[in-house]
Amino acid sequence: MYANETQLQVRDMARQFAEEVIRPAAEGLDRDERFPAELYQQMGELGLFGIGVPEAMGGPGFDTLTYALVMEELSRGYASVADQCGLVELISTLLVRHGTEAQRDAWLGPVMRAAKRAAYCITEPEAGTDVSGIRTTAEPDGEGWRLNGGKIWIHNAPVADVGFVLARTDKAAGHRGMSIFIVDLHAEGVERGPKEHKMGQRASQVGALTFTDVKLGPEALLGEAGKGFHMMMSVLDKGRVGIASLAVGIAQAGLEAAVDYSRQRRQFGKAISDFQGVQWLLADMAKDIEAARLLVHSAAVKIDRGEEATKACSMAKCFAGDMAVARTADAVQVFGGSGYIRGFEVERLYRDAKITQIYEGTNQIQRMIIARELLKHGAQA
Numbered sequence: 613m614y615a616n617e618t619q620l621q622v623r624d625m626a627r628q629f630a631e632e633v634i635r636p637a638a639e640g641l642d643r644d645e646r647f648p649a650e651l652y653q654q655m656g657e658l659g660l661f662g663i664g665v666p667e668a669m670g671g672p673g674f675d676t677l678t679y680a681l682v683m684e685e686l687s688r689g690y691a692s693v694a695d696q697c698g699l700v701e702l703i704s705t706l707l708v709r710h711g712t713e714a715q716r717d718a719w720l721g722p723v724m725r726a727a728k729r730a731a732y733c734i735t736e737p738e739a740g741t742d743v744s745g746i747r748t749t750a751e752p753d754g755e756g757w758r759l760n761g762g763k764i765w766i767h768n769a770p771v772a773d774v775g776f777v778l779a780r781t782d783k784a785a786g787h788r789g790m791s792i793f794i795v796d797l798h799a800e801g802v803e804r805g806p807k808e809h810k811m812g813q814r815a816s817q818v819g820a821l822t823f824t825d826v827k828l829g830p831e832a833l834l835g836e837a838g839k840g841f842h843m844m845m846s847v848l849d850k851g852r853v854g855i856a857s858l859a860v861g862i863a864q865a866g867l868e869a870a871v872d873y874s875r876q877r878r879q880f881g882k883a884i885s886d887f888q889g890v891q892w893l894l895a896d897m898a899k900d901i902e903a904a905r906l907l908v909h910s911a912a913v914k915i916d917r918g919e920e921a922t923k924a925c926s927m928a929k930c931f932a933g934d935m936a937v938a939r940t941a942d943a944v945q946v947f948g949g950s951g952y953i954r955g956f957e958v959e960r961l962y963r964d965a966k967i968t969q970i971y972e973g974t975n976q977i978q979r980m981i982i983a984r985e986l987l988k989h990g991a992q993a
Contacts, residue, residue, distance in 0.1 A: 750781050779824070907927055
């Protein structure tokens with residue numbers, strides 16, 4: 613464990629909130645697919661959004677390791693709620709690093725307080741893992757820009773007030789021809805598709821956005837034109853640490869549920885925790901969760917030290933995502949038939965885990981990144 617006393621105090625605060633507020637609401641939120649605005653309001657008041665925003669800009673000014681600790685604890689309560697924390701962290705990091713003072717004044721505080729809801733708008737029908745497939749365009753019109761195109765599977769799209777939209781501003785320039793725009797999603801020309809109904813993390817709202825001649829002023833451009841792809845990539849390491857932490861939290865909740873159930877469930881006249889087969893399942897869960905946690909913490913510390921962290925972040929995200937799917941499956945196995953029934957926590961955890969292998973870069977892409985970094989820099993740690 614790398615954490616210091618302050619970091620552990622923040623972790624314990626997040627843990628208490630998750631146990632007392634989030635976890636009791638998780639089953640109902642999953643069943644109803646409801647956006648938990650009241651939880652996010654409380655999280656904003658507690659300072660659980662925009663964890664890395666400097667104090668001078670109105671944030672708590674914590675580091676990446678603290679962010680990882682908070683994400684794990686929130687996810688132990690319910691991954692959909694943790695996901696919102698991760699989204700706000702990406703948006704606030706973009707604003708801190710690249711936003712103007714006016715842009716930060718307009719959006720940073722409201723997003724951190726959950727007074728405004730943000731969406732990070734990248735994915736398109738032909739552009740998921742391959743961002744070069746983006747077709748959404750923003751063309752200068754003499755007064756600003758005109759935005760046209762569409763996005764799919766966008767987190768918060770059904771409920772967001774503002775979108776951070778990656779669009780092409782120079783069709784011939786490849787990655788160097790993309791820019792990020794801050795778009796009022798209540799503006800004329802913005803249409804929202806229906807909410808998608810997902811396998812897991814069902815309380816996080818996902819949907820499509822369509823832009824038809826949306827008029828943007830010059831102040832809508834985030835940073836420099838043509839730098840959007842690089843700006844987006846600049847926050848991916850931190851984003852992958854967040855998803856890896858979320859995966860660890862899901863698996864940790866599964867382990868805790870499995871241990872408790874194994875002590876209570878009796879077969880052949882004794883608790884199933886007395887059987888070696890069950891004990892080995894629990895032991896494998898515990899060791900893999902701890903290994904993933906340490907990978908996450910190591911990657912977070914590299915970011916905080918200003919070291920090259922891309923390989924470490926991809927390793928943490930890939931291992932933690934695969935681990936969460938495998939080990940929540942083990943939790944279901946410990947529960948037996950009960951684990952396959954809606955209303956049991958481990959059934960939800962199993963569904964919630966799957967997406968951690970997909971978003972923020974699929975685990976196949978993470979393996980490509982890890983191999984590329986090995987071949988570029990060698991295998992030395």
